[in-house]
Amino acid sequence: MVNGVSAACREAGFEEKTIKTIFTQGPFVGYRLVLAVVFSCALFTLDYHFGRADFIRKSLGVVLTPIHWVSTFPVKATAWFHNATTSKHELETQVGLLESRMLVLERKAQKYNSVIAENNRLRELLNASSIVDDTVVVAELIGVNPDPFSHQVVINKGMSDGIRVGNAVLDASGLMGQVIEAGEYTSRVLLISDSSHAVPVQVNRNGVRAIAYGVGRLDEIELANVPDTADIQIGDLLVSSGLGGRFPRGYPVATVIKVEHDPGQPFSSVTATPQAALNQSRLLLVVNRQRTTVTDKPAGSKP
Amino acid sequence: MTALGMDWRWLFVTCFCAFVFSVIELPLWLAVWRPEWLAITVFYWTLRSPASVGVIFAWWVGILLDVLEGKLLGVNGLILAMTAYLVLILQQRLRLFPIFQQSFMVFMVIGVGLMIEQLLRSVTGHSVAGFGYLLPAVSSAICWPVLSVFMEKLLRK
Numbered sequence: 001m002v003n004g005v006s007a008a009c010r011e012a013g014f015e016e017k018t019i020k021t022i023f024t025q026g027p028f029v030g031y032r033l034v035l036a037v038v039f040s041c042a043l044f045t046l047d048y049h050f051g052r053a054d055f056i057r058k059s060l061g062v063v064l065t066p067i068h069w070v071s072t073f074p075v076k077a078t079a080w081f082h083n084a085t086t087s088k089h090e091l092e093t094q095v096g097l098l099e100s101r102m103l104v105l106e107r108k109a110q111k112y113n114s115v116i117a118e119n120n121r122l123r124e125l126l127n128a129s130s131i132v133d134d135t136v137v138v139a140e141l142i143g144v145n146p147d148p149f150s151h152q153v154v155i156n157k158g159m160s161d162g163i164r165v166g167n168a169v170l171d172a173s174g175l176m177g178q179v180i181e182a183g184e185y186t187s188r189v190l191l192i193s194d195s196s197h198a199v200p201v202q203v204n205r206n207g208v209r210a211i212a213y214g215v216g217r218l219d220e221i222e223l224a225n226v227p228d229t230a231d232i233q234i235g236d237l238l239v240s241s242g243l244g245g246r247f248p249r250g251y252p253v254a255t256v257i258k259v260e261h262d263p264g265q266p267f268s269s270v271t272a273t274p275q276a277a278l279n280q281s282r283l284l285l286v287v288n289r290q291r292t293t294v295t296d297k298p299a300g301s302k303p
Numbered sequence: 304m305t306a307l308g309m310d311w312r313w314l315f316v317t318c319f320c321a322f323v324f325s326v327i328e329l330p331l332w333l334a335v336w337r338p339e340w341l342a343i344t345v346f347y348w349t350l351r352s353p354a355s356v357g358v359i360f361a362w363w364v365g366i367l368l369d370v371l372e373g374k375l376l377g378v379n380g381l382i383l384a385m386t387a388y389l390v391l392i393l394q395q396r397l398r399l400f401p402i403f404q405q406s407f408m409v410f411m412v413i414g415v416g417l418m419i420e421q422l423l424r425s426v427t428g429h430s431v432a433g434f435g436y437l438l439p440a441v442s443s444a445i446c447w448p449v450l451s452v453f454m455e456k457l458l459r460k
Contacts, residue, residue, distance in 0.1 A: 029391045032358035036384035039362065043377030048427060053376045060370040067319070067371060071327045 051142035054156065058185050137161050137286045139169075142186065151177075151194035151218065155284055158185040163286055166246055170285045174252040174275025175199065175240055179286065187286075191278050192253065193218050201253050202241040206231055209241055210270070212253060218278045221254055223270040228261055232270055248287055313458060314356065317344050318364060326371055335435060338443040341368055341379070342386050342413050346447075347454060349390040350397055361387035378423050382416040389415065402448045410444035 047053035139161075143154035157163050159182050167179045169189045177197065181188035190197055191214070198213035201223075208230050210223040226232060236256040242249025254272035261268045321340040329337060341364060348356040365380035372379070389412045390397065397405060414437055421436050 029358060029388060033384060033388040036358050036362040037381060040377035040381035040384070043366070043380070044375060044423075047376040056366075056376060057370050060367060064322070064367060064371050067322045067326065071323045074327060 051154070054142070054186055135162070135288045137163060137288060139163075139187075139284050139286050141282045141284060151191040151197075151214065151216070151278070152180075153177075153189050153191065155187050155189055155286070156185070157286060158183045158187050160184055162288055163187050164288070168240075168247045168251070168287045170251060170287060171276045171281035171283070173277065174254070175247065176274075176276040176278060176281065176284060178246065189284075191218075192274060192276075193221060193278055198224070199247060199253060200241045200243040201238040203232055203256075204237040204239045204252075205233075208232060209243065210238070212238060212272065219273055220257075220271050221274060223272065225267050226270050228268050230268070232256060232259055232268075234259055237275075238272055251287075310458065314348055317348070317454070322368065322371060325368060335438050336442045337439060338446050339413050339416070339439045341365075342383060342416055343409065343443050343446065343450060345383050345386050346390055346409060346412065347451065349387045350394055353391055353394050356387070357391060358384045358387045375423070375427060378420060381423075382419050385419060386412055386416050402451060405451070406444045406447045409447040410440050413443045414440040 043053060043056075137157055139155035139157040141153050142156045144152075155169070163179055163182050165179055165182050167182075169176045169178060175192060177189045177191040177194075179187050180190045192199055192212070193214040193216070195214050195216040198211050200209070201212045202209045210226055210230075210232075212221045212223055214221050223232070223238075234256055237252055238254045238256065240247040240249055240251045240253055252275045254274045256270060256272045258271040259268060260270075318341070321344040324340045325337075345356070345361045345364065349361070361383040362380045365378075365383035366376065368374075368379040368383070369376050393408065393412075397408060400408065417436055417440055
């Protein structure tokens, strides 16, 4: 009955809804636009200036996965069609080519095994570094802690990329810090210059061990409790010693720039400047340490 | 544009298709001509049922498009909200226009959106030289009559 009435109204062009629809949004449209502009600007700022909009991207990205999936369908279909219509002769030629290529690669692989074994022996002779297979994740810096007294940065990789708390972070020239907080998609890194950070190091020239702690300035770190007799000179390269069990050994940390021997003090004061460009690097490497040795090492050798 | 009824199912389907066409792989010479599918969709639905589809809906769809295209968050939100706004204030005239005049308005409205995008790009430091960025508005205007008639046929059923 009601339907009949409304249908009659519609035919007559007098339906209330029809008239309403034209004006319903009328008076508020301007306000809505202002609202949309304000929200958009807020999102720009969040995304462009602070790089903190990642969680929005990630959560909405999950919803949008089917669209990506559907949009790759034509490419897949074309590939499938191409495969399905390739002639037998073409396939035979292709298989022949691949077989000959495989032979070449197999020969190379045989050589590779012996080369790896030889390399391991030489490494042991040189005592250059232990045979630890570090896996590396490349991360991008997406944020800096706004507090000037706390040296922390945020990177765009997290637990989902295999990053764990305690992983070492490097840039192209040296050690930068360690992961102190691993989120699902981002992580927070404490830099070696932070006043709460310390890293075990050794002098690359002669192996003298020390602890380098941050003093809250980006361009210098200090060595703690260095005996007056220790052989540390200006220009010495300090590398991570790996003794704390947290950092992998052998990565450059800092260069000594000042050594002061004060007879009134029990220890000499040594200042070094970090190798890594702590306030410049945007691309960082996160070293995910795995205690797996290379499988092809020669029998009887010890890492 | 006589039927003012709203069908959420079709709205969803057309938006989904628009999303897919927005990210589907195209060769470069064709990609510069890729119509602004989502802007056309928002244009169409806002014109068709201004009571249900409007600025806020367009903004949300735009945010989804930003995430999908990996653009700066909020760019497409702003543009589509602006598109919906322009259609809403013009809709009573647009309804009376013949289809080719509507097509011209599509070119104008989407062109305005593309100019806003260009402005934002220049603010963030990667602007595109020349007027090539307006090509999608041309292709959108060309697509409009076809899509409009097609949708009318589809929804009349």
